[in-house]
Amino acid sequence: MTVLVFLDPAHEHGRIADAGHPQLMATDLGATRGDGVFESLLVVRGTPRKLQAHLDRLGHSAEAMKLELPDQQAWRRAITTALDEFAAVEKAAAPEIVLKLMSTRGVEGSGRPTSWVSVFLPSPTAARQREDGIDVLLLDRGYDSTIADRAPWLLLGAKTLSYAVNMAAIRHASEQGADDVIFTSSDGKVLEGPTATVLVARTRDGTRELVTPRRDSGILPGTTQGALFSAAGQAGWRLGYGPLERADLLDADGVWLVSSIRLLAPVNSIDGTAIAGSPALTAELTTLLDKIT
Amino acid sequence: MTVLVFLDPAHEHGRIADAGHPQLMATDLGATRGDGVFESLLVVRGTPRKLQAHLDRLGHSAEAMKLELPDQQAWRRAITTALDEFAAVEKAAAPEIVLKLMSTRGVEGSGRPTSWVSVFLPSPTAARQREDGIDVLLLDRGYDSTIADRAPWLLLGAKTLSYAVNMAAIRHASEQGADDVIFTSSDGKVLEGPTATVLVARTRDGTRELVTPRRDSGILPGTTQGALFSAAGQAGWRLGYGPLERADLLDADGVWLVSSIRLLAPVNSIDGTAIAGSPALTAELTTLLDKIT
Numbered sequence: 339m340t341v342l343v344f345l346d347p348a349h350e351h352g353r354i355a356d357a358g359h360p361q362l363m364a365t366d367l368g369a370t371r372g373d374g375v376f377e378s379l380l381v382v383r384g385t386p387r388k389l390q391a392h393l394d395r396l397g398h399s400a401e402a403m404k405l406e407l408p409d410q411q412a413w414r415r416a417i418t419t420a421l422d423e424f425a426a427v428e429k430a431a432a433p434e435i436v437l438k439l440m441s442t443r444g445v446e447g448s449g450r451p452t453s454w455v456s457v458f459l460p461s462p463t464a465a466r467q468r469e470d471g472i473d474v475l476l477l478d479r480g481y482d483s484t485i486a487d488r489a490p491w492l493l494l495g496a497k498t499l500s501y502a503v504n505m506a507a508i509r510h511a512s513e514q515g516a517d518d519v520i521f522t523s524s525d526g527k528v529l530e531g532p533t534a535t536v537l538v539a540r541t542r543d544g545t546r547e548l549v550t551p552r553r554d555s556g557i558l559p560g561t562t563q564g565a566l567f568s569a570a571g572q573a574g575w576r577l578g579y580g581p582l583e584r585a586d587l588l589d590a591d592g593v594w595l596v597s598s599i600r601l602l603a604p605v606n607s608i609d610g611t612a613i614a615g616s617p618a619l620t621a622e623l624t625t626l627l628d629k630i631t
Numbered sequence: 632m633t634v635l636v637f638l639d640p641a642h643e644h645g646r647i648a649d650a651g652h653p654q655l656m657a658t659d660l661g662a663t664r665g666d667g668v669f670e671s672l673l674v675v676r677g678t679p680r681k682l683q684a685h686l687d688r689l690g691h692s693a694e695a696m697k698l699e700l701p702d703q704q705a706w707r708r709a710i711t712t713a714l715d716e717f718a719a720v721e722k723a724a725a726p727e728i729v730l731k732l733m734s735t736r737g738v739e740g741s742g743r744p745t746s747w748v749s750v751f752l753p754s755p756t757a758a759r760q761r762e763d764g765i766d767v768l769l770l771d772r773g774y775d776s777t778i779a780d781r782a783p784w785l786l787l788g789a790k791t792l793s794y795a796v797n798m799a800a801i802r803h804a805s806e807q808g809a810d811d812v813i814f815t816s817s818d819g820k821v822l823e824g825p826t827a828t829v830l831v832a833r834t835r836d837g838t839r840e841l842v843t844p845r846r847d848s849g850i851l852p853g854t855t856q857g858a859l860f861s862a863a864g865q866a867g868w869r870l871g872y873g874p875l876e877r878a879d880l881l882d883a884d885g886v887w888l889v890s891s892i893r894l895l896a897p898v899n900s901i902d903g904t905a906i907a908g909s910p911a912l913t914a915e916l917t918t919l920l921d922k923i924t
Contacts, residue, residue, distance in 0.1 A: 342657050355657075362655040362662055364635050364648075364747060369655055370733065372665025372793040403795065404802055440663065454657060478782045480774040482817065489771045491800040500665040500793030502696065507784040509697055524775065524817070 339428060343420040345408045345453040352416030352455065354423055366452055368442025372500030374451075375399035375407075377439040379561075379598045381457070384425070386417060386437055387598070387631060391561040395497065396439055402496035407441050408453050416455045424457040436460050436599055442499065464600040471604035471615065472517035472595065476584060477507050479521035479529055483581070486556035494556035504532035518595055518603070520587070527555055528582040534595035534603070535560030538582060539619055541591060549578040549586075562596045562627070569626040584608075592619045601627055632721065636713040638701045638746040645709030645748065647716055659745055661735025665793030667744075668692035668700075670732040672854075672891045674750070677718070679710060679730055680891070680923060684854040688790065689732055695789035700734050701746050709748045717750040729753050729892055735792065757893040764897040764908065765810035765888065769877060770800050772814035772822055776874070779849035787849035797825035811888060811896070813880070820848055821875040827888035827896070828853030831875060832912055834884060842871040842879075855889045855920070862919040877901075885912045894920055 340357035355361045367373040376399075377392040386392075393410045400407045407413075417437065424435065441453040486494040493500075507519045520536055521529040528536055528551050535557070538549045548570050550563050567577050587593050592615055593605040604620050607613060633650035648654045660666040669692075670685040679685075686703045693700045700706075710730065717728065734746040779787040786793075800812045813829055814822040821829055821844050828850070831842045841863050843856050860870050880886050885908055886898040897913050900906060 340658060357657060360653045360655050361657045362653050362659070364650060364654045364733075364749065365633060366655070366662065369659065369662040369735070370669070370731075370792065371798055372791075372795050373798050374795075376663070403799060438663075440657075442662070456657065477784055478778070480778045480782055480785050482773075485771070485773045485817075489773055491770055491796065491803040492773050493796055493799050498665075498795040499663065500795035502665050502667075502789075502791040502793035503784065503786055505660075505664055505666050506696060506786050510784040524778075 340456055340458040341420050341424045341427065343416045343423070343455045345412050345416050345455070350415065352419040354419065357456065362452065363445045365446050366442055367444060367446055368440070368452060368499055370446070372498065372502070373403070374440060374442030374499040375403060375405060375497055376441070376499060377497065379437050380601075381421065381435045381437050383433060384421065385631065388561050388565055389414070389417070391564065392439065392598070395559065395561060396441070399496040399498065400441065402490065402493050403498065405441065405443055405451060407451060413439060413455070420455045420457045432459055434460055440499070460599055467517060467603045468600055471606040473515070473607045474518050474520050474595070474605050475511045475514060475516045476522050476609055477510065477519050479523060481523055481556055482525045483523035483527040483529070483552070483555040486554060492556075495558060497558055507532050520595070520608070522584070523555065526583055527551065527580065528584070528587060529555060530557040531595045531597070534597035534600070535563040536582070537563060537566070537594045537596045538586060538590045539592040540589070542576070545576050547576040547578055549580065549582060551582050552580040555580065560596060562598050562601065565630045566596065566623065566627055569630060570623070573626060588613055590614065592616045594620070594623070633749055633751040634713050634717045634720065636709045636716070636748045638705050638709050638748070643708065645712040647712065650749065655745065656738045658739050659735055660737060660739055661733070661745060661792055663739070665791065665795070666696070667733060667735030667792040668696060668698060668790055669734070669792060670790065672730050673894075674714065674728045674730050676726060677714065678924065681854050681858055682707070682710070684857065685732065685891070688852065688854060689734070692789040692791065693734065695783065695786050696791065698734065698736055698744060700744060706732060706748070713748045713750045725752055727753055733792070753892055760810060760896045761893055764899040766808070766900045767811050767813050767888070767898050768804045768807060768809045769815050769902055770803065770812050772816060774816055774849055775818045776816035776820040776822070776845070776848040779847060785849075788851060790851055800825050813888070813901070815877070816848065819876055820844065820873065821877070821880060822848055823850040824888045824890070827890035827893070828856040829875070830856060830859070830887045830889045831879060831883045832885040833882070835869070838869050840869040840871055842873065842875060844875050845873040848873065853889060855891050855894065858923045859889065859916065859920055862923060863916070866919060881906055883907065885909045887913070887916070
């Protein structure tokens with residue numbers, strides 16, 4: 339069951355729409371050009387996690403695309419409406435639900451974005467991969483790690499609706515018997531997953547360190563990685579920002595793909611080679627993550 | 632006015648739908664992930680140009696994305712329905728109309744693509760740019776020219792609905808006072824426009840030559856360039872496939888961006904530097920193009 343609420347100037351708290359019927363125009367630039375932005379977040383016991391960070395990132399993505407969004411208060415009101423409606427129609431209260439925020443450039447020629455919120459139950463795959471871990475392929479993303487600043491038209495730090503390549507990479511991994519992908523740059527740097535941030539735990543000079551790729555390497559800033567870094571820093575971890583290469587993944591104490599819905603997915607193997615993992619570390623980081631609101 | 636016809640197993644000749652009302656599900660992967668393929672073609676005096684080439688390219692794009700499309704006969708029937716409907720509702724017969732073919736991976740979880748045909752009048756911009764020519768910026772596409780074969784998950788030869796970067800590049804050009812873009816590779820090769828193929832005319836050893844970038848450099852094979860090459864070859868032109876670099880554009884007898892709707896758009900300047908152009912050459916190539924069906 340999906341609950342759909344459109345942001346609509348005529349409906350202060352958002353307009354509830356039937357997700358079982360067509361609600362988008364066939365000429366919407368979101369559908370014809372992948373021209374829009376989105377966020378996915380987890381709602382735990384009724385409360386969206388890291389909502390402000392997601393609203394801020396949605397705003398940054400829109401800025402990169404020169405897209406004018408409704409203001410954050412309008413998003414918050416529509417989200418409340420959607421969560422209330424979901425609670426009203428779903429009989430059993432789900433511990434976790436998924437909230438998506440979408441905004442497209444709207445119907446061609448209209449100059450008005452189409453913006454909506456959807457709420458639905460997470461796929462069982464996410465929970466399973468969280469438990470069992472994932473096998474990952476390293477795939478070349480084609481870009482060198484310094485291009486993002488030089489070429490803003492590549493929209494590298496923006497979370498856009500043009501996700502065909504991300505989906506194709508995951509399909510490619512799946513055909514090879516793997517679950518997910520870590521993209522690398524043409525100059526051999528570890529970048530990110532198609533829908534997740536890379537996180538590495540290692541020990542340096544006797545100190546435990548959490549490391550994620552450099553932010554200026556053309557990756558999406560991870561809201562979950564960001565929140566986890568804050569919590570881990572307070573808990574005594576040293577924090578680092580790449581550069582990371584393939585060998586850093588193979589030699590780590592643990593590698594995870596971190597994202598808002600699946601949370602911490604431990605990486606079991608890379609290109610078919612088993613890597614060290616630590617259920618204790620996963621449990622420790624999960625506990626830190628569970629405290630984040 | 633837009634005429635919309637969905638390919639639908641329950642309607643052999645396609646299902647006419649009202650383009651003024653929502654017709655797509657908000658959970659369609661075309662809208663949420665840019666996960667689909669498309670073609671745009673020109674209909675001249677009622678006849679779609681190069682229809683077979685466009686249907687074939689749609690099929691190749693779908694293959695690259697592991698997307699199962701309706702068969703070509705179903706597309707042809709829906710196209711006929713859409714053109715008939717357009718002719719019935721538009722009072723004045725338009726000499727040129729635009730036909731778009733779209734297919735998405737469908738509603739998430741359904742496993743059935745959403746496929747439709749739309750027909751509408753071309754924007755006046757295309758006709759103006761055909762007449763007046765265009766100012767172009769060279770922008771780095773970030774990829775090197777050898778990556779397409781190595782990294783099929785980048786979908787470089789496929790015409791997907793994930794066009795946000797193409798649209799951002801054109802916006803970037805527009806902000807700098809230019810009209811369009813020619814992408815270059817990180818190793819300095821001329822690639823393609825965001826929605827067009829690059830065509831260069833030059834004279835070598837006294838022979839007139841038409842040149843387009845190498846096909847294996849990660850570009851979309853141009854149906855208009857392909858048809859024009861056939862016609863030009865028969866008319867005595869020597870034909871060549873790159874590699875082309877910036878200097879080749881600046882030194883050419885003429886440079887065009889070639890595409891199905893705008894046809895031949897002569898390039899007047901590159902990065903602010905005026906380049907040689909030849910109305911006579913444009914006229915000659917346009918005459919060749921006008922004979923293509």
